[in-house]
Each structure stands twice: as structure tokens, then as C-alpha cells.
Amino acid sequence: MSAAIMEVNAEARRILAVSISKLYASRTQRGGLRLHRSLLLSLVMKSARDIYHSSRESEGPPVGGEQPSTEEAMDACSGCPGEANPGHREPQPEPESVEPAPEDPEGCDGEITEDKENRSPARQSRKRRGKASAAPDFLPSKRARLEPGEERYAAAPLGSCCRAGAVDSLSALSLNRVIPAF
Amino acid sequence: LLRFYLCFCLSTDTLTALASSTLTFSPLVSTASCVSADIISTVEFNSSGELLATGDKGGRVVVFQREQESKSQPQRRGEYNVYSTFQSHEPEFDYLKSLEIEEKINKIKWLPQQNAAYFLLSTNDKTVKLWKISERDKRPEGYNLKDEDGRIRDPSTITSLRVPVLQPMDLMVEATARRIFSNAHTYHINSISVNSDLQTFISTDDLRVNLWNLEITDRSFNIVDIKPANMEELTEVITSAEFHPQQCHTFAYSSSKGSIRLCDMRQAALCDKHCKYFEEPEDPSTRSFFSEIISSISDVKFSHNGRYLMTRDYLTVKVWDLQMENKPLETYQVHDYLRGKLCSLYENDCIFDKFECVWNGSDSVIMTGSYNNFFRMFDRNTKRDVTLEASRENSKPRAILKPRKVCVGGKRRKDEISVDSLDFSKKILHTTWHPHENIIAVAATNNLYIFQDKVN
Numbered sequence: 001m002s003a004a005i006m007e008v009n010a011e012a013r014r015i016l017a018v019s020i021s022k023l024y025a026s027r028t029q030r031g032g033l034r035l036h037r038s039l040l041l042s043l044v045m046k047s048a049r050d051i052y053h054s055s056r057e058s059e060g061p062p063v064g065g066e067q068p069s070t071e072e073a074m075d076a077c078s079g080c081p082g083e084a085n086p087g088h089r090e091p092q093p094e095p096e097s098v099e100p101a102p103e104d105p106e107g108c109d110g111e112i113t114e115d116k117e118n119r120s121p122a123r124q125s126r127k128r129r130g131k132a133s134a135a136p137d138f139l140p141s142k143r144a145r146l147e148p149g150e151e152r153y154a155a156a157p158l159g160s161c162c163r164a165g166a167v168d169s170l171s172a173l174s175l176n177r178v179i180p181a182f
Numbered sequence: 183l184l185r186f187y188l189c190f191c192l193s194t195d196t197l198t199a200l201a202s203s204t205l206t207f208s209p210l211v212s213t214a215s216c217v218s219a220d221i222i223s224t225v226e227f228n229s230s231g232e233l234l235a236t237g238d239k240g241g242r243v244v245v246f247q248r249e250q251e252s253k254s255q256p257q258r259r260g261e262y263n264v265y266s267t268f269q270s271h272e273p274e275f276d277y278l279k280s281l282e283i284e285e286k287i288n289k290i291k292w293l294p295q296q297n298a299a300y301f302l303l304s305t306n307d308k309t310v311k312l313w314k315i316s317e318r319d320k321r322p323e324g325y326n327l328k329d330e331d332g333r334i335r336d337p338s339t340i341t342s343l344r345v346p347v348l349q350p351m352d353l354m355v356e357a358t359a360r361r362i363f364s365n366a367h368t369y370h371i372n373s374i375s376v377n378s379d380l381q382t383f384i385s386t387d388d389l390r391v392n393l394w395n396l397e398i399t400d401r402s403f404n405i406v407d408i409k410p411a412n413m414e415e416l417t418e419v420i421t422s423a424e425f426h427p428q429q430c431h432t433f434a435y436s437s438s439k440g441s442i443r444l445c446d447m448r449q450a451a452l453c454d455k456h457c458k459y460f461e462e463p464e465d466p467s468t469r470s471f472f473s474e475i476i477s478s479i480s481d482v483k484f485s486h487n488g489r490y491l492m493t494r495d496y497l498t499v500k501v502w503d504l505q506m507e508n509k510p511l512e513t514y515q516v517h518d519y520l521r522g523k524l525c526s527l528y529e530n531d532c533i534f535d536k537f538e539c540v541w542n543g544s545d546s547v548i549m550t551g552s553y554n555n556f557f558r559m560f561d562r563n564t565k566r567d568v569t570l571e572a573s574r575e576n577s578k579p580r581a582i583l584k585p586r587k588v589c590v591g592g593k594r595r596k597d598e599i600s601v602d603s604l605d606f607s608k609k610i611l612h613t614t615w616h617p618h619e620n621i622i623a624v625a626a627t628n629n630l631y632i633f634q635d636k637v638n
Contacts, residue, residue, distance in 0.1 A: 011525070015471055018529055031307060032281040035369050035388040036419045036438055036478075037534060043474040044528070051471065 005055045012052035019045045222625035224612055228292035228300065231616040234262055234623055235302055236630055237287025241271040243304055243357075245315060262632055266315050268357035271306040283308050289374050291383070293396075301360070303383060307370040310385050312361035312396065320348040366392050366402045373422045379430040386423040391435060391453075405453045406435060406445065421536075422482045429488065436493055440464075440477035442502065460491070460502050462509045472524040472533060480536035485545040486617075492548055494539040497521060499550050501562065514560045514567065517552045519590045519601050532606050540615045551610025554599065555626045556586055572610060572624045572631040583633065 019041050026033055026041075220238040227234050234246040247265035274283040284307055293301040299316035324346040328334050369387035376383045384405070385392050391406035406423075410416055423435035431447045443456035464473065476496035483492045490511070491502040497518055500510035516537075520527060527533040532553070539550040551557045552569070560567045569586045589598035612625040620635040 012471070015525070015528070022531075030282050031284040031286075031370070032276075032279070035416075036372075036421065039416060039419055039438060040475045040478065040534065044471055047471045047474070 005058070008055050009052055012048040012055075015048045016045055016052075019048070221628050222612060222630060223286050223288065224290050225614045225623045225625050225630065226290045226292060226302075227614050227616050227621075227623065228302075229294045229617060231618055231621065233265065233292070233300060234614070234632070235290045235292065235304075236623075236625065237270065237290050237304055238628075239284075239286045241269055241273070241285030241287060241306065243268055243270045243287060243290065243302075243313070245300075245302075266355040266357050268313070270304045270311060270313065270359075271309065274308075288371060291374050291376050293376055294380060296380075303374055303376065305371050305374050305385065308364065308367055310363040310371070310374055310383075310394070311359050312363075313357050314360045315355060315357045318354045318356060319351060321351045322346040323349045361396065361399050363394055363399050363402065366394075372420070373424065375424045375433065377425045377430050378428055382430075384423055384425065384433060386420055386435065388419040391420065391423050391433075393447075403451070405447065405451070407452065407454065421479050424482055424484055427484050427486060427488045434482055434484065434491060436479035436482040438478040439474070440479055440495060442479070442482060442491060442493060444504065458504070458507055460507050460510075462500070468521070470524060472528055475528070475533050476524065481538040483539060483541060485541050486543060487545055490545065492539050492541060494537050494550055496533060496535075496537075499539050499548060499560065501548070512562065514548070514558075516550055516558055517556075517588070519588055523601070527606070530606060532609070535609055535611060537609075537611050538613060540613055542615045542620070543618045549613055549615060549622065551613055551624070553606050553609050554604040555608040555610055556588075557610045557613060557624055570633075572626045572629070572633075574629075 023038070023041050023045075026037060220240040220242070222236050222238050224237040225234065232248050234248075236244050236246075238244075243266075244264060245266040246262035249261045249263060270287060271285040273285045275281070276283055286306055287304050288307065289303075289305050291303045293303070295301075299314050302313050302315070304311055304313060323330065324344050326335075326340060326343060326346075327337075363385065367385065367387045367390070369389055371385055371387050373386045374383060375386075381397075382393055382395055385394065385402075386406075389407065389409040390404055392402040393405045394402045406420070408418065408420060417439070419438045421436050421438055423433060426432035426434070432444060433447070433453075434442055434444045436442045439461075441459060441461040444458035444460070445453035445455075446457045447453060449455065449457065464477065479493045479495050481494040484490070485492065485501075489504060491504060493500050493502065493510075494516075497516060497520060499514045499516060501512040501514075503511045524533060537551050539548060541548055546563055547559055547561050549557060549559045555572045556569050557572060558567060558569050569588070570583055571586050584597075587595075587598045588604070589595065589600050594600050608626060610624055610626055614623045616622070622633050624631045624633065
């Protein structure tokens with residue numbers, strides 16, 4: 001990666017991390033969530049994500065194990081305030097803490113073999129939720145999650161996954177660990 | 183409670199002749215400052231300039247009144263003294279949504295004076311209130327059934343009847359809430375504007391504009407609604423709205439995307455279709471992560487003559503001709519040296535600051551605030567601009583208000599301040615200009631400064 005691109009990437013990730021923490025902090029603000037501020041935060045996050053992705057695309061496929069997880073983080077976060085934040089419940093546009101769809105490797109089309117017994121919770125949930133109402137993953141999840149070992153098993157039946165970087169099932173794990181990597 | 187304010191004179195010539203020796207100033211009242219932590223959140227002169235109202239984060243309103251000029255002390259011309267103080271809004275709790283409603287006064291707007299009393303509208307995030315401020319300088323004395331202390335008299339001791347008479351008393355200024363306009367806003371109210379018909383006003387939140395009649399509090403009409411059917415598709419919010427100063431059917435509202443829409447209420451009951459749309463295309467060369475934030479308009483003001491609109495975004499002030507929608511007539515850089523610091527300003531939240539802007543009475547000068555307690559004035563005719571500072575340390579009595587300068591690079595001269603030394607916690611968001619004279623009020627956190635010129 002060229003130095004300039006790396007710098008842009010680093011800045012984009014930093015801005016994303018700052019934005020997420022601001023979003024999180026605004027939930028406890030006196031006077032309630034401010035729609036205007038939340039909207040601006042989500043626009044910045046979207047900008048950061050787009051710039052990050054476009055700079056990554058210009059550099060080709062990711063190398064190394066660290067990048068897929070950060071990309072997952074970017075994708076996961078893209079599912080939330082980027083599109084979402086003016087969320088689905090007025091006047092509180094905060095995303096609910098649900099598992100974001102893009103993060104779920106079983107969301108890929110095609111090579112999914114039905115394994116009803118070992119579905120991840122996201123699949124089993126019948127709650128209607130769009131990509132847009134997905135929550136940032138750093139927020140505590142209200143549902144139990146599979147442990148790493150179990151999730152790997154569940155993801156294993158997948159052949160290739162449509163999302164680059166998500167092939168490594170480890171990356172589908174809790175993204176709470178990824179955020180500090182920023 | 184008491185605000186500390188100094189007054190200096192700044193001549194209108196300041197803008198052109200910065201070192202003019204004709205500048206003089208009168209040290210007006212400097213009341214003792216028992217400065218509370220309350221931050222001033224709005225300032226507004228009334229339409230005659232006789233009164234100046236300030237609202238603060240604690241929900242209080244303080245009204246200052248200009249002293250009548252007296253021949254015995256001509257140099258103490260027109261000082262502003264505290265006239266009335268009252269608690270306008272209290273903190274409330276919305277139990278349904280588990281939300282606290284802040285008591286901070288977001289805006290105050292005066293109604294033009296129609297009788298001896300003064301009326302103003304003040305609003306917090308959710309409720310608008312109409313306050314009547316009136317003087318009482320007489321009280322009735324000589325009741326039959328109670329004595330002077332108010333104690334009830336024993337009827338058997340009353341042997342004659344008398345008619346109570348009005349006796350003079352010490353002037354008392356009382357404020358009473360005459361109307362409370364509530365429960366009309368789901369989102370946070372950002373502005374209010376009184377119509378030139380003096381019968382209606384609008385209150386605006388992030389997504390809606392509501393029209394009220396000043397006499398009717400249990401009903402309002404929604405005239406603009408930009409809430410999308412699916413909130414996930416929200417891309418824009420309303421940031422401010424104002425009625426045209428003369429045309430009672432016209433109002434304008436600004437958006438977070440940097441556009442202004444002019445609406446005519448005669449066209450339809452719901453003014454979702456604008457009749458004019460003002461927007462300047464974005465310059466792609468300045469695109470950054472923060473382009474959307476800095477293009478969000480924080481204030482919109484019609485000129486007094488009704489021909490122009492002024493908008494403030496994070497780095498600039500723009501003057502628009504109502505007849506020209508595709509670009510502003512004039513653009514003024516307030517503090518362009520901040521463009522390279524947007525990332526840090528984002529981290530410390532300053533990039534979300536909402537600066538206001540004001541016209542002078544003749545629409546020839548515009549003013550807006552900045553950081554480090556600086557405020558800027560732009561003369562539209564001469565194209566000269568000046569940066570001034572509202573601070574006690576730098577303002578000695580009878581001293582000329584010295585223009586300030588920010589050093590943007592290279593060698594810093596003696597009197598200049600470098601960008602990195604600016605104090606971003608000292609911001610001037612709220613200013614107001616007297617409708618006829620060159621008197622300005624500037625709110626610097628919890629201090630109110632009143633500056634005045636004196637034409638020699």
C-alpha cells in the first residue's frame with residue numbers, strides 16, 4: 001500500500017472510531033438524542049467508510065490476517081449509522097443493538113447448506129430488521145452469542161462467501177475486539 | 183444573576199480607518215459580576231432597541247432596558263440596566279420517552295410594542311411561551327375590609343366607607359406567562375419567528391415547521407414536514423426558519439445540506455413545495471470527511487429591507503439575493519484558517535457549534551462570531567472586514583477597541599495570534615445588533631458585552 005493511501009486509511013479509521021464513541025456518548029446526553037447531530041455523525045462515518053473502501057479497492061485485495069477483520073469492522077459499521085442512524089423509532093434515531101446483517105457470513109447467497117440445528121442466532125431471529133437498523137457491534141448485544149468454536153462450525157458449511165475478507169470465520173467473531181485495533 | 187458588561191464605543195469608521203483618533207467611548211456600567219455558571223444561549227434587541235433580552239442555559243431570561251438620555255450626564259448615554267429577570271422555562275421530564283427536556287432558552291423573539299407592556303416569545307426544545315413584561319408603579323390603598331398590612335379588619339370596627347385610591351409605589355416590573363404553546367414538536371425546536379402580521383408565528387424543529395396564532399395555544403398548523411416515510415432514508419434536517427420581514431405569506435428555512443427554501447403560504451396549506459431554492463454547488467476540490475458538517479447552515483436571517491438572505495455555515499457567511507437562486511451574492515470567510523483543522527475540531531466537538539449572524543439596521547454591515555471570543559464584522563459596501571475581541575482583559579476604559587488578527591502562517595507579528603493559540607472554549611455564538619443605532623450585544627459564554635459607538 002502506498003504511504004498516502006495508508007495515511008488516508010488510518011485517518012478514516014480514526015474518524016470512524018471517534019464517531020462511534022460520539023454516537024455512543026450522545027445516548028446519555030441531557031435532552032435526548034439530537035437528530036441533527038446524529039445525522040451529521042452518520043454522514044461523517046459514511047464518508048470515512050466510503051473513502052476507506054475506495055482507497056482499499058484501488059490497492060487490490062487485502063493481505064494478511066489483520067485487514068479482513070478491520071474490513072469487517074468497516075462493513076459492520078456500515079450497516080449502522082451510515083445508513084441507519086436516523087433509525088426506525090422516532091425521535092430516537094439510535095440503532096438497536098442487533099447483529100448487523102453484513103457481518104453475518106450466512107447472509108451470503110448461493111452456497112448455504114441448510115443446517116437448522118446449528119444456525120447462528122441472527123438467522124433464527126424472526127425480528128424484522130433491515131440492514132439499516134443494524135447496530136454497531138461495539139454496543140453490548142442483548143442476545144447470547146455463539147462462542148468462537150461453535151460459530152466456526154456453523155460457518156464451515158459455507159463454500160465461498162461473497163464478501164471478500166469474511167472468508168476467515170474468525171473475522172465474523174465479536175467485533176468488540178476489533179475496535180481497539182483502530 | 184448579574185451580568186458583567188462593559189461598554190466601549192466603536193465608531194462606524196472603525197471598519198475603514200482602524201487607527202482613527204476619532205474613536206472615543208464611554209465606560210458604561212460595569213456591574214459587579216457574580217457570574218454564575220450559566221451560559222447565555224440567546225440575545226435579542228426588541229424592535230425599538232430600548233430593550234435587550236438574554237436567555238441562558240438555566241432557563242432564565244434577563245431583560246435590560248436602555249436608560250433615557252439625560253442632559254446632566256450626556257456621556258452616560260444610553261446605558262443598559264437590568265429591567266426584569268424571570269425564570270422562563272424549567273427542566274421537564276418526558277415520562278413516555280424517558281427523556282429530560284432541557285430548560286435552556288434556545289431563542290427569544292420580541293413582539294413589536296403595541297401598548298405599555300412588552301411581549302416576548304421564548305422557547306426551549308419543546309415549548310414556546312409568550313411573556314408579558316409590565317410595570318407597576320401604583321398600588322391601591324385604603325381598602326375597607328383589610329388594613330394596610332393586608333390583615334382582615336373586624337367588620338364591627340368599620341364605621342365608614344371609603345374609596346381606595348391609587349398611590350405611587352416603587353417601580354416593580356413583573357413578567358407573566360400569558361400563553362404556553364406546547365406539545366407540538368416531536369423533535370427539538372431550533373427557531374421561532376414572529377410574522378409581520380403580528381398575529382401568527384412559526385416554531386421550527388428538525389423536521390417540521392408549525393404555524394401558531396398568538397391567541398390560540400391548543401392548536402397549531404403544520405406547514406412544512408420533511409420527515410421521510412422511512413426514517414432510515416433521512417438525509418436532511420431543518421436548521422432554522424424565519425418569516426419575511428414584510429411579506430406575511432413568505433418564510434424561508436435552511437437545511438443541514440446547505441440549502442435554503444423560500445415558501446409561499448398562499449400556494450398550499452402544506453408548504454412542502456418551495457417556490458425558491460437557494461443552493462451553491464459544492465466545490466469538489468475542498469471535499470473532505472467533514473464537508474457535510476461544515477456546509478450545514480446554522481442560521482438564516484432576512485435583511486431588514488427584505489431583499490436579501492444571510493446564511494451562516496461553519497466557515498463562511500453568505501448573502502443571497504432573493505432573485506438569484508443558483509449562487510450567493512457575496513461570500514465572506516469568517517475563519518478559513520480552521521479549514522485545515524477540521525479533524526481536531528471534530529474531535530473536540532467544536533465543528534458542531536452553531537454560530538448566528540446578524541445584519542445592522544441599514545443592511546450594510548453583517549456580523550458573526552468566532553472562537554477566542556472574537557467576532558467579525560463585514561462591511562458589504564467597502565468590502566472591508568474587522569475582527570474584534572470581547573474580553574475584559576483587553577478592554578480598558580476609554581480604550582479603542584483594537585482590531586485583532588489571526589496569523590495564518592509564517593512569521594507571527596507582535597499583535598497577532600497564531601491559530602494554535604486560539605481558545606476554542608471561548609466562542610461567540612450569539613450576537614445582536616440594535617435596529618437603528620450602532621450598538622451591539624455579544625454573548626461570550628456567561629458574559630454579556632455591549633458595545634456602542636459614539637459619533638463625534
